[in-house]
Amino acid sequence: MHNCEETDSLDRCIRQKFGLEHKQAQLYSPLVLAYIGDGIYELVIRTIVVGQGNRQVNKLHRQASRYAKAQAQSEMMETLLPLLGEEETSVYMRGRNAKSHTTAKNASVNDYRRATGFEALMGYLYLQGNMERLLELVKTAVDHYTPKEHTGMEARNAYK
Numbered sequence: 001m002h003n004c005e006e007t008d009s010l011d012r013c014i015r016q017k018f019g020l021e022h023k024q025a026q027l028y029s030p031l032v033l034a035y036i037g038d039g040i041y042e043l044v045i046r047t048i049v050v051g052q053g054n055r056q057v058n059k060l061h062r063q064a065s066r067y068a069k070a071q072a073q074s075e076m077m078e079t080l081l082p083l084l085g086e087e088e089t090s091v092y093m094r095g096r097n098a099k100s101h102t103t104a105k106n107a108s109v110n111d112y113r114r115a116t117g118f119e120a121l122m123g124y125l126y127l128q129g130n131m132e133r134l135l136e137l138v139k140t141a142v143d144h145y146t147p148k149e150h151t152g153m154e155a156r157n158a159y160k
Contacts, residue, residue: 009129010040025127030094030120037095037123042068044138066147070107070115076141077114083140088121095120 004013015022025033042064049064066072077092084092096117104112125134 009126009131011127011129023127025124028123028127030091030098031100031116033091033121033123033127034095034098034116034119035123036126037119037121040126040134041073041119041122041138044135045142048142067142067145070104070111072145072147073115073118074107074111076145077118079144080118080137080141083137084121088124091124092117092121 004016008016012022014020028036045064045067046060049060052063081089081092094117096113098116098120100112100116103109104115107115121137122134125131125137
């Protein structure tokens with residue numbers, strides 16, 4: 001096994017360290033892409049939030065959650081869709097159209113499906129080793145997204 005080099009992607013480092021075989025991202029189902037995409041997107045968002053300053057963990061979680069919920073990802077896709085290439089659009093559409101047996105709490109079916117497409121795209125770019133493009137899209141999405149303020153029960157629970 002090789003040591004992880006500074007220029008290696010996170011995916012490659014993990015595969016090397018644990019002796020995992022490389023598979024082309026195109027071979028994964030859209031829901032598997034969304035599964036890994038959810039995790040890598042969450043890591044990016046948490047890294048951004050933590051980088052903005054040392055705060056209480058519950059405040060960090062609330063800030064990150066504003067960008068990780070299905071409605072936010074759905075709205076971000078409206079910004080990103082015109083910027084995607086043909087292959088990226090295809091991955092997004094496959095994710096959006098995938099038949100999932102779960103639904104998001106507090107999200108419409110349409111938002112949940114678009115969010116699944118968003119996460120599939122993130123997973124695809126990650127498994128392709130294209131972190132530069134993934135981060136470029138996340139930055140564009142975050143820069144153009146205005147989180148909604150907490151309302152109702154969310155607001156009451158946010159300050160406990």
